[in-house]
Amino acid sequence: MREKLVEAKGLYKQYALKSDKLFAKRRYLKAVDGVTFDIYKGEFFGVVGESGCGKSTTAKLILDMEHPTKGTVLFKGRDMSTLKPKEWRAIRLDMQMIFQDPLGALDPYMCVGKQIMEPLEIHNIGDPKDRKQMVLDMLAAVSLKPIFYDRYPHELSGGQRQRIVLARALIVKPQLLVCDEPISALDVSIQAQVVNLFKRIHKELNLTFMFISHDLRIVKHVCDRIIVMYLGRVVEEAESDELFANTLHPYSQALISAVPSLTPDAQAKRIMLHGDPPNPIDLPKGCRFASRCSKCTPRCLESEPELVDMGNGHKVACFLVTGK
Amino acid sequence: MLHVKNLKVDFEVDGRRIRILHGVDLDLEEGETLGLVGESGCGKSVTCSAILRILADNATVTGEVMYDGTDLLKLPASKMEEIRGKDITMIFQDPVVYMNPVKTIGNQITEVIHLHEKCSQAEADKKAIDLLTQVGIPHPETRLKYYPHQLSGGLCQRVMIAMALACKPKLLMADEPTTALDVTVQAQILDLLRSLNKKLGMATILVTHDLGVIAENVKRVMVMYAGVVVEEGPVDIIFKKPAHPYTEGLLNSLPKMDGQEGDLIPIEGSVPAPDKRPAGCCFGPRCKYMTDECLKGQPKLTTINGTHRCACFHPVHGTYGGEA
Ligand SMILES: Nc1ncnc2c1ncn2[C@@H]1O[C@H](COP(=O)(O)OP(=O)(O)OP(=O)(O)O)[C@@H](O)[C@H]1O
Ligand code: SF4
Numbered sequence: 001m002r003e004k005l006v007e008a009k010g011l012y013k014q015y016a017l018k019s020d021k022l023f024a025k026r027r028y029l030k031a032v033d034g035v036t037f038d039i040y041k042g043e044f045f046g047v048v049g050e051s052g053c054g055k056s057t058t059a060k061l062i063l064d065m066e067h068p069t070k071g072t073v074l075f076k077g078r079d080m081s082t083l084k085p086k087e088w089r090a091i092r093l094d095m096q097m098i099f100q101d102p103l104g105a106l107d108p109y110m111c112v113g114k115q116i117m118e119p120l121e122i123h124n125i126g127d128p129k130d131r132k133q134m135v136l137d138m139l140a141a142v143s144l145k146p147i148f149y150d151r152y153p154h155e156l157s158g159g160q161r162q163r164i165v166l167a168r169a170l171i172v173k174p175q176l177l178v179c180d181e182p183i184s185a186l187d188v189s190i191q192a193q194v195v196n197l198f199k200r201i202h203k204e205l206n207l208t209f210m211f212i213s214h215d216l217r218i219v220k221h222v223c224d225r226i227i228v229m230y231l232g233r234v235v236e237e238a239e240s241d242e243l244f245a246n247t248l249h250p251y252s253q254a255l256i257s258a259v260p261s262l263t264p265d266a267q268a269k270r271i272m273l274h275g276d277p278p279n280p281i282d283l284p285k286g287c288r289f290a291s292r293c294s295k296c297t298p299r300c301l302e303s304e305p306e307l308v309d310m311g312n313g314h315k316v317a318c319f320l321v322t323g324k
Numbered sequence: 325m326l327h328v329k330n331l332k333v334d335f336e337v338d339g340r341r342i343r344i345l346h347g348v349d350l351d352l353e354e355g356e357t358l359g360l361v362g363e364s365g366c367g368k369s370v371t372c373s374a375i376l377r378i379l380a381d382n383a384t385v386t387g388e389v390m391y392d393g394t395d396l397l398k399l400p401a402s403k404m405e406e407i408r409g410k411d412i413t414m415i416f417q418d419p420v421v422y423m424n425p426v427k428t429i430g431n432q433i434t435e436v437i438h439l440h441e442k443c444s445q446a447e448a449d450k451k452a453i454d455l456l457t458q459v460g461i462p463h464p465e466t467r468l469k470y471y472p473h474q475l476s477g478g479l480c481q482r483v484m485i486a487m488a489l490a491c492k493p494k495l496l497m498a499d500e501p502t503t504a505l506d507v508t509v510q511a512q513i514l515d516l517l518r519s520l521n522k523k524l525g526m527a528t529i530l531v532t533h534d535l536g537v538i539a540e541n542v543k544r545v546m547v548m549y550a551g552v553v554v555e556e557g558p559v560d561i562i563f564k565k566p567a568h569p570y571t572e573g574l575l576n577s578l579p580k581m582d583g584q585e586g587d588l589i590p591i592e593g594s595v596p597a598p599d600k601r602p603a604g605c606c607f608g609p610r611c612k613y614m615t616d617e618c619l620k621g622q623p624k625l626t627t628i629n630g631t632h633r634c635a636c637f638h639p640v641h642g643t644y645g646g647e648a
């Protein structure tokens with residue numbers, strides 16, 4: 001049995017909307033609406049879906065940066081929300097995160113070496129006189145020369161900044177690294193550098209990744225297992241190769257076919273979706289993909305399909321596939 | 325139809341003049357689709373804005389922009405205004421910014437229509453509905469009464485395209501029209517632009533940083549790097565046999581959807597800042613084929629084969645020094 005590092009169980013997260021009328025019925029935006037998945041130790045776990053589908057909110061729930069309206073998150077078998085502050089801090093160190101915008105994550109007035117060292121000081125890790133060496137080792141691990149220690153964020157390129165953020169996350173030796181669109185803000189020619197670095201780190205440190213991205217080419221390239229989200233729900237979950245070779249959910253099929261291929265004149269096989277996703281505030285009844293689905297049946301407008309395991313861990317939430 | 329020669333743009337920043345475009349040549353036939361691809365900051369938008377003369381005040385433009393036999397750079401401002409409204413129009417990455425937030429979609433479109441032809445309000449409304457139908461907006465009659473913020477990103481971009489079409493332009497410049505959109509919506513918009521190009525015979529310049537978008541949507545492409553056109557030619561040739569080391573590097577650094585494994589091959593280093601350009605070839609410091617010869621100066625765009633041209637002393641395919 002593979003060891004589970006993260007268990008997300010029936011997560012819901014609603015945000016109350018401000019209403020302009022005093023006695024109007026309160027309205028809620030359902031950012032995450034019943035999400036269950038596990039992340040195994042050492043795996044490169046991918047989350048894909050389009051803007052507003054709840055990827056980032058799910059990440060925040062996993063990191064206990066937001067509290068679920070309903071449901072629980074277990075990290076190493078423990079429910080973060082029940083821990084005492086001291087224990088919480090200790091366990092929370094094992095999860096680190098990096099986001100899309102590396103510049104926003106860095107202090108403009110502090111040299112980057114000191115910023116990488118900061119978590120060691122805050123959490124009192126290692127002997128103070130060894131810390132500089134630890135930082136230099138970390139710089140080397142993210143392929144930066146020692147001279148970068150004294151540089152400031154504005155002197156660095158986007159790719160170099162993302163390496164600094166990565167070094168700062170890795171220096172506390174976490175077990176889980178949550179990356180939310182970590183390369184979207186980088187130049188195309190730099191993305192490959194950072195992706196290769198992620199892959200190397202993953203192998204060398206046996207680190208578990210939760211990798212959120214809308215770039216299916218990259219996700220396919222790096223991830224072992226993937227969930228596809230649509231409007232706050234998981235619609236499909238499978239090993240990466242299986243997902244791309246044997247795509248089951250109509251939404252995943254459209255999403256994957258929409259990725260422009262690098263072969264000129266290849267648009268023939270495209271499944272064109274019509275319309276936009278419905279508003280996550282007033283979700284219609286039934287399957288939430290129904291309004292854009294070309295295979296929609298009357299039943300799909302009535303009830304919501306559950307995520308069903310089709311064997312070998314390939315799960316899908318579509319009546320036409322599961323028959324249930 | 326459009327012949328741009330030796331287009332140079334300087335910006336004055338803090339009392340210093342910085343060259344951003346280093347002599348761009350661009351030719352476009354009637355009804356043709358041309359792609360402009362390159363990484364952030366390489367000068368794609370500046371090229372389009374310079375052609376339309378909508379650059380900021382700190383810009384100095386030299387060179388020639390011949391449109392229908394007249395040099396647009398020499399036209400008086402009022403004449404240029406006419407061309408912008410009638411012959412050449414542009415759509416942008418973030419359509420909402422370019423729309424008036426306090427006017428309905430309908431008013432904004434009919435305003436453009438009234439600029440171009442004498443007709444009653446009822447006739448203009450009818451034309452607006454036709455245009456919205458043409459760009460694939462469902463329920464156009466109701467949508468006319470909407471304000472921009474009530475529309476999704478994809479619908480806003482469609483409205484922008486409708487407004488551009490209201491001018492019946494001969495040339496549409498689309499600057500990253502789908503970058504801010506989800507892939508499934510991107511596929512819809514690109515499909516729309518392709519069909520409009522076919523149906524109306526309108527020439528299109530499509531600006532993007534996504535090579536996949538280029539591969540599927542245009543016949544000819546210009547690859548830009550650091551304010552220089554480094555390669556130009558038919559898409560099907562350039563994607564199979566790139567001649568410039570930068571183009572080759574870009575193609576290698578992207579993961580393919582039809583699953584090749586192994587590491588990506590990144591381009592080392594990063595794009596130089598405009599005021600810190602290397603001596604010699606602008607790509608030199610990142611180029612794995614660089615020799616001493618490359619330090620002599622910027623190679624000219626020369627013919628590799630037919631209409632395939634490349635600016636490199638040691639092209640991956642062909643030789644340097646055909647006709648300039
Ligand atoms: N008004 C201005 N003053 C000074 N520099 C400018 C001005 N406008 C643009 N630039 C600079 O010109 C260069 C080219 O910019 P441009 O917007 O054309 O890039 P781009 O290729 O369109 O990139 P992107 O993919 O990010 O849109 C950049 O370095 C930019 O900072
Ligand atoms: S001219 Fe030289 S440095 Fe420039 S791209 Fe060609 S080989 Fe590389």
Ligand SMILES: [Mg+2]
Binds near residue numbers: 369499500
């Ligand atoms: Mg631009």
